[in-house]
Amino acid sequence: MRKYLSGSVVQARFSAEEARREELRRQRSRQHQETHKRKKRQVLTGLQSSIRVLRDEIRELETRHSSVWEVASEFFQHFQDGVKSVETQHSTAKDAEQRSFMWRVMAPDVTDGAVTGVEALLEAWRFVSQCFLHMDMKPVKLQNPAAHVLVAYTEGTVTIDEETLRLAFPHLVQHKRGSPLAAMLVGQQLVVHGSVQFEWDDARRLVTGVRWEMDLLTPLLELFGRLEDVSRVFEGALLTPDCRLSTGQAC
Template sequence: MMRSAPQNESMWVVATEYFRLFRYGYMTPMATAKSSSDEKPSPLPVKQAQVQLDYLQTYMTPDVVDGTVSGAEALLEKWKFISLHHDDVYFQLKRLEQVGKESLVAVTSTSATITEKTLRHVYPHLVGERSPLATKLLNQRLIMCGSVRFDWDASCGRMMRVESKVDMLTPMLKLLGSLDDVAYVFNNALLTLDGRIVSN
């Protein structure tokens, strides 16, 4: 179901809100807690993941595109994959510029920590082979420069494209020390060097 977007929202407002809502990546929905007095479930604070999905469904076109990913739910799943398989994801807007009548480009910085879960789910070949490269990567924090291009559909007041890219090559090369090792790590990885998810 296509939600009705408020007509007074500009592409600048929508783009800025994207960075506010996804500053810490995908936020896992909170469960309900039991009250000590009556043992009935009581709601915890706002379910952030639902807020994120509501935002995407309201301000993105139904077929919004990010690379090979299309649709609000698919965009949220991409964030979920990144966030659940890394620790302490932090997505920061550095600069936002207009590059066309209905296009913006954001300069970004994304940081995340590689954990055992990252190795198992993103670089499983390193774990299976007990590669020494896995040891080099474990518990390291990546700081990645990147960009997001927003293309606005003025006819409906929604974003039709949110094209995200990150530079994983630079921090990975710094950690691993050689292009050959970087190539080996990403040869069978579930992420590409520009931050796209590889379909199984």
């Protein structure tokens, strides 16, 4: 014999089931909200962390950029006209300023790829400077080709006299074959382009490499008009076409 439930009982059971389902929906909603909030917190935390890292990187780059660019700017204040012989009180004072600057910003083992050390660099640059009656170099463009490298591109002039031939191109005055070329060179003011490359050490906050070059080849080719004559100028010269000491030559 079937038992029939009264309407009130059925209604009560239905209400209880609805209440249970509603509670489940609320629980799922709370879980969903908690999951959503947790993900938002994770995203926010990750974003804040990324921002901190980015700010640190920006500060590091700004510090590095500021430091090496300041060094480059000060370098040209001291070395725009090269390194002269210590002969007068003025040149002695300038020599002291140049040396002080170099020891302040350069690592003890700084190199140009050929010589190492502050004093060796100064002597090499002094020889190159003495080879010309007048030298004037100005930076025209700065570039960062790599993270720790700054290249200053330069433009300027050098003036050639008899002392230039004696020091840099002695073979032109020692042999009659070179006399016509020597005569053409004396008194010339060459417009030269070059570069100074600085390599920066973040850990030591010092310059570890500095390579100074000037293109002598192009203006001499314009002067003589023949590559054969330019080749003869540098054959046995104490300066290379990029205005550096020839390999094996002492300062």
